[in-house]
Amino acid sequence: MSKIELLAGLHKDFESIKKIDKNGVEYWEARELMPLLGYKEWRKFEGAIQRAKDACGTSSQEVADHFVGADKMIKIARGTKKEAFRKIEDYRLSRYACYLIAQNGDPRKVEIAMAQTYFAVQTRKQEIFQELDQDQKRLFIRGEVKTHNKKLFDTAKKAGVSNFGKFNNYGYLGLYGLTVEEIKKKKEIGKDDVLDRAGATELAANLFRITQTDDKIIKEELFGEEPANATHFEVGRKVRNTIKDIGGTMPEELKAERHIKELEKARKKRLKSGLRKKINIKKK
Secondary structure, eight states: OOOHHHHHHHHHHHHHHHOOOOOOEEEEEEEHHHHHHHHHHHHHHHHHHHHHHHHHHHTTHHHHEEEEEOOOEEEEESSSSOOOOEEEEEEEEEEHHHHHHHSSOOOOOOHHHHHHHHHHHHHHHHHHHHSSHHHHHHHHHHHHEEEEEEEHHHHHHTTOOOOOHHHHHHHHHHHSSOOOOHHHHHTOOTTTOGGOOOOOOHHHHHHHHHHHHHHHHTTTTTHHHHHHHHHHHHHHHHHHHHHHHHOOOGGSSSSSOOOOHHHHHHHHHHHHHHHHHHHHHHHO
């Protein structure tokens, strides 16, 4: 298996164990992360966690914000009349905490080496994204939305959804508090697709709605139109509440941007212009 395939597998596994709390905040459980990083014993993995916590403190971050104690009770006696339980230590980890654990894990483990590469790639992607201007960010996120929307609709179809217009509307109702037609009217965009006229911030909110709905339907093995619609609405509403909690602008209040196709045409024009310049330089 190639390195790219291993990284793709790690990305899938890492994202598949991600959880979302009632406030819409993502987290990972240390006990579930442990085998992904090649550890079989909690005692040894705990050493990596402690080193990561020390590194977190050194970087002037609040350790408690990234490593939250989450002890749990597990059954230790089965098949008996009297059930017995034992408390085990666990943590709720932020994405940054997972990164620090990978950086402070046993470098001899292949899984740790792959995780370090994975986080380095993800960090570089984020750095590149931050360097993009607003139009480039719009193009990038709109592409991501299209890709994940197709995946969500495929998941919804397998879950028994046949009325995709209704299913889609429930997501918008949750996130915007408005139907698709009401959003178009408020933003005065006529018959244009809502997301084709959305800015980077609005698109990012919709991307989160789409990916989290997809994950929830799959993880909870939902089936039927009503459960799927209700889930789409619920996730959209949680994203909306998160925006409200952090003092962000509600998506329906964000102004409509020029159509995404105009940006695509401008990008293609720039690429053609750049290609012509290269050809002329070579001719000289």
